Amino acid sequence: MVTPLLPGPVQRLAAWCVVVLLVAGVIAVGVWLCVVFKTAVTPVLLALLGTALLGPLHRRLIRVGVGRSLAAALTCLAVVAVVGGAGYVIVTALIDTGDEITASLRRAGEGLSEHFGAAGTSLEDLAKNAKELLAKFGGTAASGVVTGLSVVGEMIATGVLALLLIFFFLRDSDRAAGALRSLVPDATGDTVEAVARLAFKAVEGFMRGTTFIALIDAVCITAGLLVLRVPGAVGLGALVFLGAYIPYLGALLSGALAVLVALADRGWVIGLWVLGVVLVVQVVEGHVLQPLIQSRMVQMHPAAVLLAITAGASVAGVLGMLLAVPLTAAASAVLSELRTRYAARGQAPA
Numbered sequence: 001m002v003t004p005l006l007p008g009p010v011q012r013l014a015a016w017c018v019v020v021l022l023v024a025g026v027i028a029v030g031v032w033l034c035v036v037f038k039t040a041v042t043p044v045l046l047a048l049l050g051t052a053l054l055g056p057l058h059r060r061l062i063r064v065g066v067g068r069s070l071a072a073a074l075t076c077l078a079v080v081a082v083v084g085g086a087g088y089v090i091v092t093a094l095i096d097t098g099d100e101i102t103a104s105l106r107r108a109g110e111g112l113s114e115h116f117g118a119a120g121t122s123l124e125d126l127a128k129n130a131k132e133l134l135a136k137f138g139g140t141a142a143s144g145v146v147t148g149l150s151v152v153g154e155m156i157a158t159g160v161l162a163l164l165l166i167f168f169f170l171r172d173s174d175r176a177a178g179a180l181r182s183l184v185p186d187a188t189g190d191t192v193e194a195v196a197r198l199a200f201k202a203v204e205g206f207m208r209g210t211t212f213i214a215l216i217d218a219v220c221i222t223a224g225l226l227v228l229r230v231p232g233a234v235g236l237g238a239l240v241f242l243g244a245y246i247p248y249l250g251a252l253l254s255g256a257l258a259v260l261v262a263l264a265d266r267g268w269v270i271g272l273w274v275l276g277v278v279l280v281v282q283v284v285e286g287h288v289l290q291p292l293i294q295s296r297m298v299q300m301h302p303a304a305v306l307l308a309i310t311a312g313a314s315v316a317g318v319l320g321m322l323l324a325v326p327l328t329a330a331a332s333a334v335l336s337e338l339r340t341r342y343a344a345r346g347q348a349p350a
Contacts, residue, residue, distance in 0.1 A: 031315060035315065035316070038316070039154075039158075042158055042162075042319065043158050043161040043162040043165055044162075044165060045323055045327075046158070046159075046162040047161075047162045047163075047165035047166045047169055048169070048200075048203065049203065049207055049323075049326060050079065050162060050163075050166045051166055051169040051170055051173070052200060052203045052204035052206075052207045052208075052326075053204070053207040053208060053211060054075050054078075054079060054166065054170065055170070055173070055204060056208070057075050057078065058071050058072060058075045058170045058173075061074060061075065068170075068171050068174070069171050071170070071171075072166075072167045072168075072170040072171040073167065075166075075167075075170055076163055076166055076167045076170075079163065079166070080163070176196075177193050177196075177197075180192060180193060180196055181193060191338075191341060194337060194341075195333075195334045195337045195338060198333040198334065198336075198337050199330035199331070199333050199334050200330070201333070202326070202329040202330045202332070202333040203326045203327075203329065203330050205329075206325060206326045206329050207326065210244060210245055212289075213244060213285055213289050214240075214241045214242075214244030214245060215241065216285075216289065217240055217241070217244050217251070217281055217285060218237045218238070218240045218241035218244070219237070220277075220281045221236070221237055221240050221255075221258065221277060221278060221281055222234060222236070222237030222240070224274065224277035224281075225237065225258060225262070225274065225277075228262065228266065228270050228273055228274060228277075229266065229270075230258070230261060230262045230265065230266060230270065230274060231261065231265050232261060236254070236257065236258045236261065239254045239257060240254045240255070240258070242254075245322055246309060246321050246322065246325075249306070249309060249321075251282055251285070255278035255282065258274055258278060259271055259274050259275045259278060262274035304328065304332075305325055305328075308324040308325055308327075308328040309321050309324050309325065311324060312324025312325075312327075
């Protein structure tokens with residue numbers, strides 16, 4: 001009998017290390033390919049998110065007797081109308097109130113610098129260079145694409161391509177299961193279809209829940225800012241809506257921005273009232289809206305969400321932050337289903 005060179009526990013540890021390295025290598029190659037082919041991957045991911053959000057409307061149109069192609073076209077037209085209108089309102093609000101918000105932040109920095117020294121000075125410098133910082137942040141989000149017209153052109157092309165893909169994904173959604181089964185062996189067809197449905201359901205739950213929660217947060221905080229007569233209330237509400245798609249971090253940053261603007265223009269009392277409004281809205285979101293709307297569909301620990309956002313930001317900037325949580329939710333649903341299936345298979349009698 002040949003004596004093994006390493007004890008059994010060490011061999012098992014080495015085997016697990018090899019598996020972890022192989023999985024990490026596959027993930028790294030996948031991320032690298034996504035970055036290299038980001039021009040094609042980004043519209044596909046955005047189209048999947050849009051399809052998950054708009055699927056219920058498309059299915060409702062089909063149930064009332066509208067053809068699949070016409071239902072998909074009407075859904076896409078509704079997207080153009082709603083997103084275009086909302087985008088116009090948000091951009092107009094930010095343009096109209098952007099200078100006012102920046103001036104308020106500068107005044108807040110000057111006031112804080114008198115009390116806290118370097119910390120306040122840093123905030124003042126941040127406000128003075130807001131446009132430059134925003135340009136750099138946008139360049140990061142575009143993943144290295146040159147600035148100027150090329151960025152705008154790529155954004156428009158990405159949006160148009162994503163909209164076309166949403167149309168095809170909605171129209172041919174009934175064929176998705178068959179197409180997926182045709183790509184895998186017959187023995188694994190049921191498992192692949194089941195995990196794919198769960199992954200899409202997780203993304204659908206995240207998109208629908210987050211949009212609803214973002215709308216409630218934005219309306220409540222905007223109403224509070226208007227009542228307290230905080231300058232730039234509509235623009236700050238728009239930032240709250242956009243920030244809600246980045247869980248935890250987005251709400252924290254947009255809420256802090258609203259408090260700073262109120263503090264600079266309306267004084268400490270109104271600033272504390274705004275802080276109270278933001279905290280109440282966040283408490284209601286965390287203890288009422290999140291459990292009722294999202295937790296039943298997307299169950300992720302806050303630490304996992306923060307790590308996913310950080311990883312997404314390091315890979316693709318703002319776009320990565322937006323895509324990180326739904327993709328992680330889909331991956332979590334897939335792993336959970338696979339673990340359940342293989343555990344049941346291992347317990348089945350021989």
